[in-house]
Structure formats: structure tokens, C-alpha cells
Amino acid sequence: TQLLEQSPQFLSIQEGENLTVYCNSSVFSSLQWYRQEPGEGPVLLVTVVTGGEVKKLKRLTFQFGDARKDSSLHITAAQPGDTGLYLCAGAYYGGATNKLIFGTGTLLAVQP
Amino acid sequence: NAGVTQTPKFQVLKTGQSMTLQCAQDMNHEYMSWYRQDPGMGLRLIHYSVGAGITDQGEVPNGYNVSRSTTEDFPLRLLSAAPSQTSVYFCASSYFGTQYFGPGTRLLVL
Numbered sequence: 001t002q003l004l005e006q007s008p009q010f011l012s013i014q015e016g017e018n019l020t021v022y023c024n025s026s027v028f029s030s031l032q033w034y035r036q037e038p039g040e041g042p043v044l045l046v047t048v049v050t051g052g053e054v055k056k057l058k059r060l061t062f063q064f065g066d067a068r069k070d071s072s073l074h075i076t077a078a079q080p081g082d083t084g085l086y087l088c089a090g091a092y093y094g095g096a097t098n099k100l101i102f103g104t105g106t107l108l109a110v111q112p
Numbered sequence: 113n114a115g116v117t118q119t120p121k122f123q124v125l126k127t128g129q130s131m132t133l134q135c136a137q138d139m140n141h142e143y144m145s146w147y148r149q150d151p152g153m154g155l156r157l158i159h160y161s162v163g164a165g166i167t168d169q170g171e172v173p174n175g176y177n178v179s180r181s182t183t184e185d186f187p188l189r190l191l192s193a194a195p196s197q198t199s200v201y202f203c204a205s206s207y208f209g210t211q212y213f214g215p216g217t218r219l220l221v222l
Contacts, residue, residue, distance in 0.1 A: 004154075030209070041116075041202050041213025042155070087154060091209070099145075099170070100211065102154040 004088055004103035012109045013078055021073045021086055021106045028090035031071050032100065033062055036085040078110045114138050116214035118203050124220045125193040133188040133217050135203030143206040144186040145170070146178065148199040149216075155202065161186055193221045 004025040013019055023031070030049045034042035046055050048064035048071060055062045059082075061074040075082055085107050089100040119134045137144065145160040147170075157170030161180040175197060177189040190197060198221045204211045 009152075032209075032211075039215070041204070041216055042211075043213070044210050047209060089155075099157060099160060100155075102147075102156070104152055104154040 004090055004101055006086075006088060006103040006106050008106060009104065010107050010109075012111065015079060015110055015112050016077050017110075019075050019078060019108070021075075021108070023071045023073075023088035023103055025069060025071075025088075025090050025101075025103075027068050028101075029068070030091045031064060031068075032089045032091075033071070033073055034087040034089060036087060036105075038084075042085075042087055075108075078108075080110045080112050083108060083110050116203055116205055116212050118201075118214035118217050120217060121215070122218050122220075124222065125190075126222055127194060129193050131190050131193065133190075133201055133203075133219075135186045135188065135214060136184050137186075137203075137205040137212070138184065139205060139207065139212065140183060141205035141207045141212070142183065144180070145204045145206070145211070146176070146186070146188045147202045147204065148172065148197075149202060150199050158188065158201075190219075193219075195221045197221050 007022045032047045033045045036042040046062045051066045051068045053064045059076045063072045085105045087105045088103040116137045142163045146158040147155040149155045156172050158176050159178040161167045164183050167178050201217045203214045
């Protein structure tokens with residue numbers, strides 16, 4: 001079974017701080033990041049496909065490692081609205097992105 | 113569009129009881145999946161379907177059955193509930209790699 005390890009598991013920061021969340025895995029063909037708010041299902045933030053790829057979504061920056069074995073999510077000037085569970089999920093070579101392997105998640109709390 | 117809907121939202125079962133978790137989507141997506149989410153475990157794939165009449169097992173299929181008679185519906189059946197099946201269950205449909213999740217069903221098995 002392929003695994004995705006996320007770190008840290010929990011993160012509590014003050015509004016305005018920066019943070020980075022990491023996702024390490026075996027080699028995947030593509031990797032997705034989701035955010036999940038309490039009582040709801042995960043919502044897709046971004047998909048990265050190419051080794052070394054960087055994508056930005058407002059204050060969120062996503063990076064896929066050159067060897068496609070790791071990814072990071074960096075949030076600049078965190079806001080209380082960023083609070084939630086951040087999940088990475090990988091689709092491996094030969095598989096379809098409807099069969100994802102999910103990481104265990106990073107629970108982020110941003111205090112006002 | 114309602115997207116992906118799941119019923120019920122909450123359910124309490126006794127060990128040995130059976131039940132069906134309903135999932136429906138109105139986006140005409142071919143791919144649908146069922147996941148369970150447990151603390152510290154992330155989401156794990158139970159069963160998935162690539163179209164009406166076609167289903168296959170995921171990582172943790174034991175104790176669950178699925179069928180896909182229409183594109184819209186993908187019910188998950190618990191044959192004989194066990195406390196280990198206490199979890200939050202999410203249904204998802206996907207299109208070109210993007211998964212759309214329902215709001216989840218919270219199941220407690222006593």
C-alpha cells in the first residue's frame with residue numbers, strides 16, 4: 001500500500017503568520033491538495049502534475065518536488081478563514097485520479 | 113445543480129444491523145467513489161465505479177457492498193454492521209481528475 005505522510009499533524013498559529021505543510025510519498029503521477037472544513041467534504045484546491053511545478057492560489061503556494069515524491073503547501077499571512085484540515089492525495093502511475101491515496105491530513109487553526 | 117448529495121446525515125446502528133447509505137449526483141459524472149474517514153487515517157477508498165454496471169474494490173472493501181444501476185446513484189450497503197465501521201463516510205464523483213465530495217454520513221455502530 002502506498003502511503004502519503006503529511007507533517008505537521010496539527011498547527012496552531014496567529015493571524016498574519018506564514019506556514020508550510022508537507023506531503024511525502026512514493027512517486028505519484030499527480031498530486032492534489034484539498035481543504036476540508038468541519039462537517040463538510042473535502043474541496044479540491046489544486047492539482048500538480050509536473051515535477052518542480054509551482055502553482056499559486058491567492059495566498060497559497062503549492063509546489064511539487066522535482067522527483068514527484070514530495071509536495072508542499074505554503075500559506076502567506078494566514079487568516080482565520082484558512083482554518084481547516086488540509087489533505088494531500090496522490091494518483092499513481094497506471095491509476096486514475098478517481099482512485100486517490102489520501103494523506104492523514106494537517107489540521108490548521110488560525111487564531112484571530 | 114445540487115452536486116453530490118448523501119443521506120442520511122447521521123445514523124446510529126446496533127451491531128449486526130444492516131443499512132444502505134445513499135449517494136446521488138446530478139453532474140452526469142461516470143466515476144463515483146466511497147471513502148471512509150477515521151481520525152489519523154485520512155480518507156480510505158472503499159469501493160468505486162467507473163460507470164453504470166461497473167464497480168470495483170478499493171483499499172478497505174470488507175463488510176461493504178455497492179451497486180451502480182444508474183449514472184446518478186451509487187449506494188453503499190453495510191451487510192452486518194460492526195463497531196469498527198463507526199466512521200464518517202464520503203461519496204464522491206469525479207470528472208477529469210477533480211473529485212467532488214458530498215457532505216458525508218456520520219455513522220455510529222454500538
